Amino acid sequence: MNDQQRPDRDYREVNFDGLVGPTHNYAGLALGNVASMSHGGLVANPREAALQGLAKMKALMDADYLQGVLPPQQRPDLGALRALGFTGSDERVLARAAGDAPQILRAVCSASSMWTANAATVTPSPDAPDGRVHFTPANLQSSFHRFLEPATTGRVLAAIFRDEARFAHHPALPATPAFSDEGAANHTRLAGGHGDAGVHLFVYGREAFGWGSETLPAPKRFPARQTLEASQAVARQHGLAESQTVFAQQHPEAIDAGVFHNDVIAVGNGPVLLYHEMAFLDEAGTLEALRERMRTPLIPVRIPLEAVSLEDAVSSYLFNSQLLSNPDGSMTLVVPGECQENASVWRTVQDHLLAGANPIGEVVVKDVKQSMRNGGGPACLRLRVVLGAEERGALAGRVLLDDALHGELTAWVERHYRDRLAPEDLADPALARETLVALDELSGILEIGSVYPFQLG
Template sequence: MAWREANFDGIVGPTHNYAGLSYGNVASASNKGDIANPREGALQGLEKAQHLMSLGMTQGVLPPHDRPSLRALRAHGFTGSDREMLAKAWEASPALVANVTSSATMWTANAATISPSADTADGRTHFTPANLAAMYHRSVEWPVTARVLKAIFPEGDRFAHHNALEGGTHMGDEGAANHNRFCADYGDTGVALFVYGRGAFEKADDLIYPGRQTLEASRAVARQHGLTPKKTLFVRQNPAAINAGAFHNDVVAVSNKDVFFYHEDAFVNPDQLERDIKGAMGDIRMHFVRVPRALVPLADAVKSYLFNSQLISTPNREGMTLILPSEVAEMRSTKAYVEELTGSGELISHADYLDVRQSMRNGGGPACLRLRVALSDDDMGAIGANAVLHEGLVSTLQAWVNNHYRDRVTPDDLGDPMLMEESFAALDELTQILKLGSIYDFQQ
């Protein structure tokens, strides 16, 4: 039976803006208050997905969430019609409105942690939506994320779903952005590497920015997915990387099959980590591409998002391909490194640069925009929505974006009831296009 890694990209939402909500995310903070272009952002994301399709990859999409979150506003005591609640909230706290109107759900690497059926005790693919407890604007996401995932991957013989972890920031879980899986091929038993920033019940005095993922949360996800302990590893991210702006491990590391591409400063003891991975992999040979700080300083890696790339195996190319943000080609150190890496042609032979600047300015590169799911042919047949892309669906989504999205949104626009109503109308139509059912609170 054939297996593949499918990428489900988040569609940039109609309320995409630069409110600078993500503490520890350097790009988000540096672009706070800038004018955003949701239409351009959504089209850039669809162009990225279309490029991967042209390489022979299986590509899907996940929808934006309904923003502002009316459920969150009601939870804060606001009452009345949708317009009345928004007006009252905007008068009381524009900062609260900015948080509940965030379009951060575009970064679907944070949507969930996924363990494919080859790795789990019951032979099903397991999904745990991330609680994203470290940041309020993201902590409100998981109920809708769970509905979306259940609509696309129906609970049953092939797919199993869990609730987000309880426990607040002590059990902070940031999803697949802090999870790597190594394997010979996607359908083979793999090794899961969970990367955490701190212990739940310890004071991390070596951190300036929050360690969003906790060890205890990672262990809990591994347990409820039924992963084999000897095939499951836990490692702490280097505090220096977090303090440099690598708020998730996918800012300094990315993997595909038996290749691990990471920065020298991503982990405190990379030599030991490589030994541990080799031991867990057994007879399967691992390949490590450790990028030295002498060639790419950590600050350059974080600013360019060299490692927040997609590392993929395409059907028609020898060697793996990096899907990189165009910013990598604009920085001397990262451009030179990628040219040397791909020029050797040993493991990673191709580098494709794509423009995802609307996302990048908020701190999300190509890897942030996608959720990876290893699927068999039978799994593909069990998908329950119209979320796997083909050229006709891409054209439909592009037309949908052009019809509904603004080309200019500022943080001051978030109190505009027309933006809310435009967004809800767009998303209502999108659920019909993707055949998702009534997944949004305003549709309940």
């Protein structure tokens, strides 16, 4: 697409954060997610979790970054329980699931949709041949509790990005192991600026149709979630050419250390790629391919293993941080509080990032402990969508955060959320009823219409 076809040059990135849902709990459901597994069974605080997320959104909004909001999903998913053979009233279904299959009950109560980096893969209009913004909801088939999300995610995205002249929505890929897709958590767009033509880095853990070859090393401890075939299919859906894409394999040793998504070991923004030495199986080849395709010089910021171990990278979530562009060309890195608590990581932030030859000029620390204990840092909590001014003006609903919306959402959380939720509380029928009341009110606040199964009949 040339600039005459794309007159709108006011492109900005909008971070759409997921609101933490009322059933936020620690169930330890995510195999390969060390934080999730280690905190399974603890008592959670849904109210604190949601307020921490809103506080991060508000802080970024106050710093003049565009901030959007995505609603949580309907949980517990009683429809999923009924599909699995649990029958009777809602109370009976919950009681039987709690007694016969407590892990399934935990799965259908998961608030994992808060991590909207997994909601979809997005291609902005400057890169798409038809000049529209393209969305593909992730099928998240690698885990049952996340597999329940794509249908509602697709409805939510279609309700917000409603204008068919500007937005294109694709179906989630077939929910099979061969096309296992984890969304934007394994996708990074690199460009000179948000409105410039970009190069899309897709990171995969395995090849579905070439696995087992001696030339394709595999993780030994934890499963590789994203497939090459899924990444290629999403690129085709969005009309991306070979010259616009790079497909890189995740390092198996990183996966075994708990790097279940690429955004736990690398983050990119503009021309900057901040990554750990162990992020990619073929580090040199990945960088070379990016340099060949990018129209502006790549700025790689490499953190060596000797500075930050894989264990420290995973426990601190240094790379699961938000890297944000500022008007003066500098960048701000928003990191979780755990980075400040880890001596080697915090020293690396000072010596390699702030004192290094790169655009990162500021590091902001945010407390998202409730999310971190379930394995999601600042970057997990947001879906990045680059939009021009006209595209932002075409958004439906009331989803761009301002002071009034922040105040209403804060009051909504304080009205509806519990401050304590243990695994045994998930069988409480009152929790299910409370959640439906809360979500019905929320869809009205956000003005997105009927997106939940209980609203659709």
